[in-house]
Amino acid sequence: xxxHLEEYEVIRLCDFEHMNHHxxxxxxxxxxxxxxxxxxxxxxxxxxxxxTGKQIIIEGGKVYFDSDWYRCRNCNSYFNxxxxxxxxISCPLCRSKEIENCDAMNxxxxxxxxxxxxxxxxxxxxxxxxxxAAHPCKDQxxxxxxxxxMRKNNLLAKDL
Amino acid sequence: xxxxxxxxxxxxDSKVDQRFGRCAxxxxxxxxxxxxxFLPNPNRxxxxxxxxxxxxLVASREVQKxxxxxFGVKIKSLLDSLxxxxxxxxxxxxxxxxxIDMLKN
Numbered sequence: 672x673x674x675h676l677e678e679y680e681v682i683r684l685c686d687f688e689h690m691n692h693h694x695x696x697x698x699x700x701x702x703x704x705x706x707x708x709x710x711x712x713x714x715x716x717x718x719x720x721x722x723t724g725k726q727i728i729i730e731g732g733k734v735y736f737d738s739d740w741y742r743c744r745n746c747n748s749y750f751n752x753x754x755x756x757x758x759x760i761s762c763p764l765c766r767s768k769e770i771e772n773c774d775a776m777n778x779x780x781x782x783x784x785x786x787x788x789x790x791x792x793x794x795x796x797x798x799x800x801x802x803x804a805a806h807p808c809k810d811q812x813x814x815x816x817x818x819x820x821m822r823k824n825n826l827l828a829k830d831l
Numbered sequence: 832x833x834x835x836x837x838x839x840x841x842x843x844d845s846k847v848d849q850r851f852g853r854c855a856x857x858x859x860x861x862x863x864x865x866x867x868x869f870l871p872n873p874n875r876x877x878x879x880x881x882x883x884x885x886x887x888l889v890a891s892r893e894v895q896k897x898x899x900x901x902f903g904v905k906i907k908s909l910l911d912s913l914x915x916x917x918x919x920x921x922x923x924x925x926x927x928x929x930x931i932d933m934l935k936n
Contacts, residue, residue: 700904746933748898749919753911763896763918765933789850804850804901809879822853824876 672725675732678713685710702810744769790823799823834860835889836930837899841869843928847920849900852882858927859892862934882906890915898930 677699684695696706720727741759742749745767752759761768789802793813802808802822811820837854838845848854853875859868870888874881882903889897896916900923910917920930 747921749921751911751917753914753916763916764898764920764930766936789853804903807879807903807905821878 672716672720672727673731674713674716674727674729676729676734677709677732678716679729680734681706681710682713682717740773741770742773743767744771749773791820792823793818793820832862832896833892833894834862834896834898834934835892835894836860836927837897838869838927841871843867843931844926846923847898847900847925847927847930849921849923851897851899851902851906852885853877854885854899857885857889858931859889859894860931860934867931880905883909886910886913886915 680699681695684690684698685692688695690698692706692710693703696703699706701709717727719725740749740751743762743765746762746765748762748764750763759770762770790799791802791808791811792799793816795818796813796816798813798815798820800820808820808822812818813820836858837848837851838856838858839848839854840846841856845856848856854872855875857870857872859870860866870892872885872888874884874888877884882905886906886909890913894915896918897910898918898920900921901919902910902917907917
């Protein structure tokens with residue numbers, strides 16, 4: 672019985688850390704329905720292993736670790752290192768050696784830089800709010816009428 | 832090595848576009864030959880999936896590094912598996928010329 676890494680992670684967050692599904696979905700950067708779906712799968716697998724006496728192997732799955740990010744103190748850029756084998760020596764932009772690992776400061780970096788100039792708009796009632804980078808518009812719902820939001824420029828293009 | 836930079840326009844005086852999937856133009860800069868190519872982004876007004884489509888466009892040019900302001904959730908894992916380096920450069924006032932000058936050093 673293979674328990675995928677993301678399934679292990681939902682069990683860890685929900686049943687070990689006692690997070691609710693909303694908090695856990697934020698922590699894993701997935702939508703709440705997706706988290707609940709993974710959670711359901713994970714529990715089914717664990718129940719099956721428990722009842723039928725199967726071995727549980729935690730392996731595989733569709734995961735991406737948002738880590739290994741670095742910051743250059745000279746030009747203030749953030750970058751990752753796709754080639755995990757080689758060490759990070761200098762900034763890929765300005766070649767400065769003044770770089771630091773920014774995993775520890777990932778949280779505030781994520782919070783402070785999520786805004787961009789685009790606007791999410793509700794196609795039903797016209798409600799607008801600034802688009803948050805890394806949060807797809809169609810995953811957001813309008814607080815007024817519960818329709819799915821979309822990018823503002825797209826709506827205009829469609830109307831024309 | 833080829834580097835992609837997201838740009839707000841098609842001149843060297845254009846600014847670095849802070850979005851990746853919906854940027855206006857891509858600048859493909861070849862560090863070996865010094866060649867600069869401007870590609871209009873066909874996905875800038877896409878309803879959804881602009882990010883993955885842009886990755887496909889850029890990856891087809893065999894780019895090894897992408898400089899932009901921000902990368903979305905769908906993109907990070909994709910670029911990671913393609914072994915393309917992401918550089919988040921949050922300086923919306925910097926011009927393409929200044930970024931290319933930095934890469935030359």
